[in-house]
Amino acid sequence: MLLRRLPGLLQARPKRMTEACGGRRLHVYAGNPLKNRGGAAAAESLATVLLGNDGGDHKVLPLQKGRPLTRSDVAASLPTWRLSWLPPARLGLLPAESFVYLGSDAGAAHYWAVDAGELDGGDGSSFVDLRTLMHAADWSDEQAMEELAIAGHAKALLEWHGASRFCGHCGGAMVHIEAGRRKECTNPSCRKRSYPRVxxxxxxxxxxxxxxxxxxxxxxxxxxxxxxxxxxxxxxxxxxxxxxxxxxxxxxxxxxxxxxxxxxxxxxxxxxxxxxxxxxxxxxxxxxxxxxxxxxxxxxxxxxxxxxxxxxxxxEEYDATRRATAEKVNQMCNGGEDKSQRTQSSYPAMSGELxxxxxxxxxxxxxxxxxxxxxxxxxxxxxxxxxxxxxxxxx
The missing domain is CATH 3.90.79.10 (Nucleoside Triphosphate Pyrophosphohydrolase)
Incomplete structure (x- = not known):
């Protein structure tokens, strides 16, 4: 069963759409609310959960080819999307080392991302391209802005892992360490560590x-x-x-x-x-x-x-474009469009006098x-x- 809400920090945070310096609004993909990203203890806990034992509060965001699992927010008056977090039990067949740690919230819940392969997200959800979600997000919706930041962080980490499977120094295989926040060469004479870069x-x-x-x-x-x-x-x-x-x-x-x-x-x-x-x-x-x-x-x-x-x-067409893209995301999540379609609007919808x-x-x-x-x-x-x-x- 899909988690219907992202609990704790994301919903309890006060409105904060401006930066402390200069009063400027936060940029899209900035303002990630998840902190405490050192994940060694969290990784041990997750391994216990994946074995079917009680191991704490863990939420997982699956991605396919960089597209996060997304659901439509049925409680909203207008088409709105939210990230779809799964319990680890839904992903128990994946090895623990394939998960990357995103951080924890104020309530000590742990958040992870994983390349979900061919996983079917289930009814009411779809894997949606991140640019599409960006264009569909309401700029005044703080939760959507924070979830974009989380999804962007997850996509970047997973793509870094996919692009750094081998050591650039000796060619040896690289493995995850520190809950996926680092990689290390398996060659005993090398052991070179690799870190995410921008x-x-x-x-x-x-x-x-x-x-x-x-x-x-x-x-x-x-x-x-x-x-x-x-x-x-x-x-x-x-x-x-x-x-x-x-x-x-x-x-x-x-x-x-x-x-x-x-x-x-x-x-x-x-x-x-x-x-x-x-x-x-x-x-x-x-x-x-x-x-x-x-x-x-x-x-x-x-x-x-x-x-x-x-x-x-x-x-005047910026908001019209956002609404049209949000409706497409809603249709994708509810089976009204081909879920494999890359649906994005990178420019204002053209209507009336241009x-x-x-x-x-x-x-x-x-x-x-x-x-x-x-x-x-x-x-x-x-x-x-x-x-x-x-x-x-x-x-």
Whole structure:
């Protein structure tokens, strides 16, 4: 029988949709409520439970190909999803070492994730792509935001395990240790340990202070009319500020001076070759204005006025898209759609009169970089952000 509610910490937490610093809203995939992630004692307890003995309070989130088991929340007035946690007894045929520890809540319940293989989740549930859940989540629903953070953490850990089965030093087989939080080479002469890693990605809103406008770009994979910030991977041996300047120059020919930190966002839904990323957001002051697009990287890049960007942020279809995607998730969980279908909406639903452009929705750090600039007082939003920031550099 599926657990109908995630008990303890997730439901008892007070409303907290802003960060302590700056009053900014938490990003999607941030704000994971599970703590105490050292899982050695929890692993021993789980092994006892899997043997059929009484071993404590354990909840397991199964995933298939990175898709968490999800159910529709029948108590909600509008289509809403929740993660579907199973008791370990439902997964007793899987070896204890295949489970990875996610953490515990204030009530001492232990939470795990496991690659469920071909497990059938049961009636009222479905394995749903994490991006789909992201687009279907109500931004004001704190429980959905926290469960996205938990599911993103689970997906990242399991994909790291899948991609690190062999030692990069000697080629020996790697095994789980510390409840799946680490891996160790089985070669007695090596015993090299491996730890989960994230790939840092700089994402920057380039600002032309003199003309009160920002540089936005398009990639060929974007939906029609969508524009976003520049982004790129930091390289070995360079600071994040240097990565901002290098990527901006390489992709658009724009020279950047001062670089101002905004916020960061875990991003466990990146490309399959690098599935776990940390998006680090910056404002970048442009020192040149002539754009030279690298068409191997971008389809286009243009300067956009504050008013044009403000209209793009006011686009009314974001919520319509969320509701439509939430309804699709509800249908999948209740057998109304093919459960193997990858259902996701990465851009606003098109209906009525379309605006000339729009920017990514509130699930993306790009949205918050852009909206922070648009909504700052005065003609120069970045100067006021620089005064507030505790981390900025003109090196």
């Amino acid at each position: 790939d840092p990605v700089v994402i920057m809103l380039v600002v032309d202070k003199e003309n009160d406008r920002v540089l936005l770009s398009r990639q060929s994979r974007y939906a029609p009319r969508m524009w976003s910030c520049l982004a790129g991977f930091a390289e070995p041996g360079e600071s994040l500020e240097e990565a901002v300047r290098r990527e901006t120059w390489e992709e658009t020919g724009i020279q950047v001076g001062e670089v101002v930190y905004h916020s960061s966002q875990p991003w466990p839904v990146g490309r399959s070759s690098m599935p776990c990323q940390l998006m680090v957001g910056f404002f970048a002051h442009a020192q040149s204005l002539d754009i030279r697009v690298d068409h191997d990287e971008l389809e286009d890049a243009r300067w956009h006025s504050r008013e044009d960007v403000r209209r793009a942020l006011a686009y 605006g000339p452009m729009y920017v990514p929705g509130p699930y993306a750090i790009a949205h918050h970089l852009i909206s922070s600039w648009v909504n700052e007082n005065g003609s120069d939003g970045v100067d006021s952000l620089s005064r507030k920031s505790t981390s900025f550099s003109s090196l």
